[in-house]
Amino acid sequence: xxxxxxxxxxxxxxxxxxxxxxxxxxxxxxxxxxxxxxxxxxxxxxxxxxxxxxxxxxxxxxxxxxxxxxxxxxxxxxxxxxxxxxxxxxxxxxxxxxxxxxxxxxxxxxxxxxxxxxxxxxxxxxxxxxxxxxxxxxxxxxxxxxxxxxxxxxxxxxxxxxxxxxxxxxxxxxxxxxxxxxxxxxxxxxxxxxxxxxxxxxxxxxxxxxxxxxxxxxxxxxxxxxxxxxxxxxxxxxxxxxxxxxxxxxxxxxxxxxxxxxxxxxxxxxxxxxxxxxxxxxxxxxxxxxx
Ligand code: ZN
Numbered sequence: 001x002x003x004x005x006x007x008x009x010x011x012x013x014x015x016x017x018x019x020x021x022x023x024x025x026x027x028x029x030x031x032x033x034x035x036x037x038x039x040x041x042x043x044x045x046x047x048x049x050x051x052x053x054x055x056x057x058x059x060x061x062x063x064x065x066x067x068x069x070x071x072x073x074x075x076x077x078x079x080x081x082x083x084x085x086x087x088x089x090x091x092x093x094x095x096x097x098x099x100x101x102x103x104x105x106x107x108x109x110x111x112x113x114x115x116x117x118x119x120x121x122x123x124x125x126x127x128x129x130x131x132x133x134x135x136x137x138x139x140x141x142x143x144x145x146x147x148x149x150x151x152x153x154x155x156x157x158x159x160x161x162x163x164x165x166x167x168x169x170x171x172x173x174x175x176x177x178x179x180x181x182x183x184x185x186x187x188x189x190x191x192x193x194x195x196x197x198x199x200x201x202x203x204x205x206x207x208x209x210x211x212x213x214x215x216x217x218x219x220x221x222x223x224x225x226x227x228x229x230x231x232x233x234x235x236x237x238x239x240x241x242x243x244x245x246x247x248x249x250x251x252x253x254x255x256x257x258x259x260x261x262x263x264x265x266x267x268x269x270x271x272x273x274x275x276x277x278x279x280x281x282x283x284x285x286x287x288x289x290x291x
Pocket of ligand 1: 236237238269270271272273274
């Protein structure tokens with residue numbers, strides 16, 4: 001099944017909900033970046049959250065960035081998403097390895113202490129930016145904390161990535177549940193009980209691999225209305241023109257040095273790991289444009 005997300009309302013519009021199946025998206029990221037198992041789980045969770053949070057924005061040009069700066073061996077993560085289901089991202093140390101913790105990939109250990117920053121560029125003069133500390137480094141918890149403390153929205157964020165024996169992505173997905181300020185006490189009690197009783201995201205998805213299935217369990221006992229379905233995927237909008245501009249921006253002196261070295265230069269896109277090559281002749285053309 002191809003990846004997609006759903007947007008929903010529940011309990012008479014007291015709850016806004018998002019859920020995603022992101023298996024192929026995360027597998028694509030794993031292959032492109034050569035991610036270790038724990039890096040796959042960490043980036044996979046952040047990509048899944050990013051694509052759902054991106055879909056909360058309105059305009060096609062809006063861009064959401066999730067940036068984690070942390071002290072653990074993974075060295076930091078970055079994800080960007082638009083409102084159309086496109087998401088991309090990378091980790092600073094893709095080969096990070098840690099022993100499992102309680103039989104699970106130790107994402108919290110790989111991240112260590114740090115911060116998560118959310119930047120929303122919605123075409124305004126100043127992009128919106130909010131930042132909170134990492135609480136557990138497991139990413140779902142950290143975003144729940146971020147929503148409550150930075151955006152004052154009581155939320156529950158669940159994210160999961162399960163790997164096969166061959167360390168390929170077997171299943172990935174997640175949900176974000178957000179409470180409206182006027183939520184009734186009995187709805188709150190019901191929801192809290194549901195959250196307490198559900199199994200992990202990957203267990204729920206293994207039983208029923210759909211975003212609708214996730215919401216059915218998390219929002220059990222509430223009337224759920226799916227308002228929208230959006231197909232999602234790993235997508236990078238880099239191009240030879242953008243990389244050229246990036247080379248121009250490093251300055252004439254550096255370009256002259258590259259030319260003097262007399263060799264073809266390789267430039268990698270951080271987000272998708274695509275390699276772009278520039279011959280000495282092409283660099284000379286770029287130098288002309290830099291004048
Ligand atoms: Zn790219």
